Amino acid sequence: MRYSYIVFLFIVIGVQSQNIKTNYLEQNNDSITSLTDQRLLAFTFNFQNTGITESSALGKASNGKLGFNLGLQFFVYKQFFIGGFTGTSYLDITDTALVGNYSKSTVTHSYLSVGYEYPIDTNFSVSLSFMPIGNARYKNVITGTSSAKQIDRATITMYNASCSYKVSKSMALFLDYSYRIDNTRITAPLNLQNDFNKIKYHNIGLGIRIYAGRKDLVEKISSNF
Numbered sequence: 001m002r003y004s005y006i007v008f009l010f011i012v013i014g015v016q017s018q019n020i021k022t023n024y025l026e027q028n029n030d031s032i033t034s035l036t037d038q039r040l041l042a043f044t045f046n047f048q049n050t051g052i053t054e055s056s057a058l059g060k061a062s063n064g065k066l067g068f069n070l071g072l073q074f075f076v077y078k079q080f081f082i083g084g085f086t087g088t089s090y091l092d093i094t095d096t097a098l099v100g101n102y103s104k105s106t107v108t109h110s111y112l113s114v115g116y117e118y119p120i121d122t123n124f125s126v127s128l129s130f131m132p133i134g135n136a137r138y139k140n141v142i143t144g145t146s147s148a149k150q151i152d153r154a155t156i157t158m159y160n161a162s163c164s165y166k167v168s169k170s171m172a173l174f175l176d177y178s179y180r181i182d183n184t185r186i187t188a189p190l191n192l193q194n195d196f197n198k199i200k201y202h203n204i205g206l207g208i209r210i211y212a213g214r215k216d217l218v219e220k221i222s223s224n225f
Helices: 002-017 032-036 217-222
Strands: 041-049 062-064 066-077 080-093 102-119 124-142 149-168 171-184 198-212
Touching: 041 080, 041 171, 066 102, 066 198, 066 217, 080 124, 102 149, 124 171
Parallel strands: none
Antiparallel strands: 041 066, 041 198, 062 080, 066 080, 080 102, 102 124, 124 149, 149 171, 171 198
16 A cells, blocks of 8 residues: 555656646746745645654664655645644564564554744745644554554654645645654553653655645635625
8 A cells, every 4th residue: 555655646746747837936926925825725645754763662662664644734824724634654563572562563643733834935935833632543463463453542742844845836845854752641560651651753754735725714714704
């Protein structure tokens, strides 16, 4: 399934790239309007390198693999946005002595994001966002089986920064970095509890944003009254 996402990404990029020349903004249009290019929403998809740190028992006992995220964000007012995201990342267990008799873990997550997208020029922009609400589910597969598993859960706090480049009026490629903390609900012996309380990640991702709409959410709603 991972390879199907890669194929999908390159197909979309290939199709959109054919329209680059006709979709670029006029070269002499340097107004503030052309810089912001106001949108209502953006669909996002990206692959990410799961960079779990060694600050926890799970981090010391596993290697992160390729993961992905899907999201939808609304521009509430100007470039301020709020969005919802979901995704999956994968961990290979390398030291069962630290975490138990598991061979791998699949981590699904969902979270709310609030942030601001700042246009540098007509093509480049940077975004900063904070994820105050989120949840993660760790499905730990027991060694030697394909169906036996243990489930652990966590709440998410995350900070994200990204830079993007528009290849057309409606599509941008972006590179992002996120620092994520999963506050777990794992019960462990008192002398080991600190090794399981928090799982931290440094993730780097590459993906696409597809924009739609011409007005922010506030303007869209107010125009109907």
